[in-house]
Amino acid sequence: MAVDPLIELRDVNKHYGKLHVLQGINLTVGRGEVVVVIGPSGSGKSTLCRTMNRLETIESGSIAIDGRPLPEEGKGLAELRAEVGMVFQSFNLFAHKTVLANVSLAQIKVRGRKKEDADKRSHELLDRVGLASQAEKLPAQLSGGQQQRVAIARALAMDPKVMLFDEPTSALDPEMINEVLEVMQQLARDGMTMVVVTHEMGFARSAANRVVFMADGRIIEDRTPDDFFTNPQSDRAKDFLSKILKH
Amino acid sequence: MDVLTKNFSLYGKGFLGTVELTVYASVLALALGFVMASCRVSPVGSFRVLGTVWVTVLRNTPLTLLFFAVLLGLPRFGLVLPFQLFAVIALGCYTSSFICEALRSGINTVPKGQGEAARSLGMTFGQTLSTVVLPQAFRSVIPPVGSTLIALAKNSAIAGAFSVTELLGTYKTLSELGYNIIWTFVWIAIGYLIITLFISAVFNILEKRWGVAR
Numbered sequence: 365m366a367v368d369p370l371i372e373l374r375d376v377n378k379h380y381g382k383l384h385v386l387q388g389i390n391l392t393v394g395r396g397e398v399v400v401v402i403g404p405s406g407s408g409k410s411t412l413c414r415t416m417n418r419l420e421t422i423e424s425g426s427i428a429i430d431g432r433p434l435p436e437e438g439k440g441l442a443e444l445r446a447e448v449g450m451v452f453q454s455f456n457l458f459a460h461k462t463v464l465a466n467v468s469l470a471q472i473k474v475r476g477r478k479k480e481d482a483d484k485r486s487h488e489l490l491d492r493v494g495l496a497s498q499a500e501k502l503p504a505q506l507s508g509g510q511q512q513r514v515a516i517a518r519a520l521a522m523d524p525k526v527m528l529f530d531e532p533t534s535a536l537d538p539e540m541i542n543e544v545l546e547v548m549q550q551l552a553r554d555g556m557t558m559v560v561v562t563h564e565m566g567f568a569r570s571a572a573n574r575v576v577f578m579a580d581g582r583i584i585e586d587r588t589p590d591d592f593f594t595n596p597q598s599d600r601a602k603d604f605l606s607k608i609l610k611h
Numbered sequence: 612m613d614v615l616t617k618n619f620s621l622y623g624k625g626f627l628g629t630v631e632l633t634v635y636a637s638v639l640a641l642a643l644g645f646v647m648a649s650c651r652v653s654p655v656g657s658f659r660v661l662g663t664v665w666v667t668v669l670r671n672t673p674l675t676l677l678f679f680a681v682l683l684g685l686p687r688f689g690l691v692l693p694f695q696l697f698a699v700i701a702l703g704c705y706t707s708s709f710i711c712e713a714l715r716s717g718i719n720t721v722p723k724g725q726g727e728a729a730r731s732l733g734m735t736f737g738q739t740l741s742t743v744v745l746p747q748a749f750r751s752v753i754p755p756v757g758s759t760l761i762a763l764a765k766n767s768a769i770a771g772a773f774s775v776t777e778l779l780g781t782y783k784t785l786s787e788l789g790y791n792i793i794w795t796f797v798w799i800a801i802g803y804l805i806i807t808l809f810i811s812a813v814f815n816i817l818e819k820r821w822g823v824a825r
Contacts, residue, residue: 419727437654439735446733456724460747469742470732515728522732 368395370526370557371416376425378411385411386422387581393526398558400568400589403578404604409561410453412578413530416559417448430525446474449519449527453534455511457503457518463490464499467518475522482521489517493547509540513547526557533564565608569593577601614785614794621781626802628776632698632767633806637760639703644710651715654736662711669708674766677701682773698770706763713755717748750821757814761807778802 371393378386385408393399401409414420415427418434418441427434429448435441458466467486471477477485490496493513495506503511512532519527529548533541545567552558552571562568568575568589575592577585579600585592596602615622650662669677681701682694692700721744729739771780778799785795 417731419731442730442733442735444733445731448731450728450731452724452728454722454724456722456728458725458728458743460750470729470734473738473742474733518728518732 369393370395370397370430371559372426372428373412373416374426374428376412376415376422376427378415378420378422383581385581386415389425389583391576391583391586393557393559395525395557396555397573398552398556398560398571399574399576400572401559401561401576401578402563402565402568402604403584407578408581409578410530413528413559413561416526416528417445417450419450442474446470446522447525449522449524451512451515451519451527451529451532453531455503455508455515455535457511457514459503461502462499463495463501463503463506463514466503466514467521470518471521485521486517489520490514492520493517494543507540508536509543512536512540512544516544516547516551520551526559527551529558529560529562531561531563533562563608565593577604579604614790615798618781618785618788618790621784622778622798622802624776625778625781625799626805628695628780629764629767629778629802630806632695632702632770632775632777633760633764635699636702636706636763636767639699640706640710640760640763641756643703643707644714647707647711648714648718649740651711652718652740666708666711669705670712672705674701674705675769675772677705678769678773694773694775695770698767698773698775702763702767702770705766706759709759709762710756713752713759714745714748716755717750717752718744720751721747753814753818753821757810757817760814761810764806764810765803 369392371391373389373391376386376389377384389412391412401412403409411420415422416429418427429444432444434444457463458469461469464483464486467489468479468482471482471485472479475482487496487499490499493516495510495513495517498506498510498514503514506514532548533544536544541564545564548558548560548567549571560567560572572589575585575587575589576583577592577596577598577600584598585596585601592601593605596605647662647665650658651666653659653662678698678701682697685692685697725743725747726739729743734742767777768779771777782792782795782799786792
């Protein structure tokens, strides 16, 4: 597995005060792979996702993206983050800017594209996520599902090598979850490398190449979705699955 | 009444002096306050220290003492400038510490996710601050910055004690000329009211235009 590693975490540790939130994490994500991270609340899966573009610092171990270790600060870190798209649970669209400006801003500031070129690309991406008609609205005028699709378009506008999704559907009404998952499914089919922290088991089953199960700051299982859902090895995973798959 | 009409040019000079002090010191305070607020939220530790020291020292020093320090202190180091400029420096630096803290509280009202989203797109600290965080912080700091600038306008009266021409200082000449002290002060107060109400009006307009919609 992982012939061509894009993200490599080696022996990553982190504490929040006394809580050892990441305990010796080793994880490799290959190019084009879709890795879904699941686990109970507080197991460290969001933290793990956020360390991959250093929104969370780590105490020991190493993280490399496409062979380059994550820089600690400054311009190098900014450049690397531009290669790593991130989608948040709370969307985090820039509240004072229109949908179009949200998608164009970083293209202009970070990639140095001309405004017309950036806007053209933004329109294409908004079209791709089905929101071409909403370009001039402010984020607050959109539904949650629409906002999250804009956030995906905004991340894609940087042409990232990998996309991180930190519980992208957890803040959405049930009827809006699917429109976001469909966009993500399409991305996965297009060959985007993705790390997805989610509680959507359906998405894990259908789109993931691998499922990583985390509990108490450790990776407990790391296997194909079929394997994991039909034949979990650890008691912790069995317990977790029995609780969520009953309904 | 005739205090004003007979001494209009004296009042006028004092009024203009106060306006000049207020405008120049406001510009200096806003610029320095902006820089110091950026320092205080910067990822670089030494910038944060600089910002914190700046605010702590200036905000906790009586303004009169600061005037003494600037007007008597700086010439000892060979820096001799017109008294009005010294007054602008003292007033501007003093007020910048309050502006800095108002701006910083505005920055803190912007949800953390906004900055994280900008950083995750590869924007630098400066870009994140100037294009994402500060424009949103600006909306919530309009009222406190307005209050701070009104305080600055009134604080400028201290400059009169250091022979800078300004509004309050006109009372000395007028009382020497034997005018009724009450009316002298009434007209001075009205002069200050004109300036402070003008600042209020400007900030009311700013707030209507850019304030946080609720």
